[in-house]
Amino acid sequence: MPQSRTVPVAVPGCEYQITVQPGLLAEAGAALRQLSAARKAAIVTDSVVGPLYADQVARSLTGAGFEVCLATVPAGEDHKTLAEVSAVYDQLLPAGIERTTLIVALGGGVVGDLAGFVAATILRGVPFVQMPTSLLAMVDASVGGKTGVNHAVGKNLIGAFHQPVAVLIDPAVLRTLPPRELRGGLAECIKHEIIRDADGFAALEKDISRALELDIDYLAELVAHNVSIKAKVVAADPFERGERAHLNFGHTFGHAIETVSGYSYSHGQCVALGMVAACRLAVILRMIDEATFARVKALVFAAGLPVGGMKLDVGDVVAAMSYDKKVKTGRVRFVLPTRIGQVVVRDDVPPELVRAAVQSLRD
Structure with missing residues (x-):
């Protein structure tokens, strides 16, 4: 069993844990079931990470009793926009997500920022989990509760603070990182x-x-x-x-x-x-x-x-x-x-x- 490292985070009104463990993606369902009794989980990913890891995470979540839906956005910083946030709403709302549904941000910093903003705003706020797949997202974007999208005037000008309920980091996925x-x-x-x-x-x-x-x-x-x-x-x-x-x-x-x-x-x-x-x-x-x-x-x-x-x-x-x-x-x-x-x-x-x-x- 690979060594598991945990880092606690405590902010006003919220405490959660960051877990760092090679191979953790395959155990995501069990880890999240310990945190939540939710009926549904919604994976938000992008067109690059999705084909690599979405099926593995979905199988793990399904095995833990979650009903899973998937929303995919185009990869890249230029797609971190309100238009793509709306496109994710259009994918998740017809799937019947609920106030308890876990939104799982599976991807790099762009996905984490965008999916976190979706979680902060859809149904006036639902819980979300960060599963970062880039080194930058692992050490920076996945920690701290900053979510948001870009505007033509500048970067990250539209957003909200919305803390995750957990951060699950599998460093083994860095093998597929460019x-x-x-x-x-x-x-x-x-x-x-x-x-x-x-x-x-x-x-x-x-x-x-x-x-x-x-x-x-x-x-x-x-x-x-x-x-x-x-x-x-x-x-x-x-x-x-x-x-x-x-x-x-x-x-x-x-x-x-x-x-x-x-x-x-x-x-x-x-x-x-x-x-x-x-x-x-x-x-x-x-x-x-x-x-x-x-x-x-x-x-x-x-x-x-x-x-x-x-x-x-x-x-x-x-x-x-x-x-x-x-x-x-x-x-x-x-x-x-x-x-x-x-x-x-x-x-x-x-x-x-x-x-x-x-x-x-x-x-």
Whole structure:
């Protein structure tokens, strides 16, 4: 029996458990039956993950006594829209889902965000379960209760906080993950170490090749470590009124790059570029030294992620930051490191320095 790792999450009015175990997909039904007496379960997946894993999960749920229905959306960030939310409503409502029906989000971050938003809104809210299949979703999107979709103006501008009742993570599914997506997930792992764990950063510098080589035991350990970091931050600040903003390290720059590029960069690539830009900005502001910046840049590069060569217009990227959800009273807020393992939020950065940090990504 593969080792099972559990991480508890406690937020106001809600407690749930994250379980990390190779082979867990086949045991999903039994795990969820212990949590719920619901008659029905609705799997929401996409056109890539569905053909790989939906049948296996459906069989497990059926074997545990659930009546199962399936809703499928097209794969990709450009389909994380209100139109696709409506399409899922159109698939689930005629199937007779009830207020107790479990919505099972089976897929990467896009599916988790979209299915979670469906669960938050359909029938005024039903329980849902995250079953993430990408490394990025495992360590980031599946934890914390943020759900939502994109708008033409920017990313994740429409959404709700809706905590899952459980998160079931099977690292063995990472064997079918495209290498580009695996590298994207490592961007979020690097982020967590920079904001909270200097020792974890040093360990990742030493062992990142094990992740790239798909060492499943190591990936299970890495995922559990990262969800533990995020779970602690979320528990302390479930509605992002303080400390949770630290999780946005790299994302103010990254989301702007993502929007301006029309999502031609993956989310992980954008976070990687965003972290490099944020650290360059911290150097400009004399918050960290060049040696610290070099370590971050080297680890991002070792993960197979971009550290420069951005072709986008600098002015467009800077302008896109003004639409960021984290803007307060007209000020763009940046999460910047003071050392590896510690960050602060700054809203007093002169625009010309922000521009210089973005410009550095083109060099």
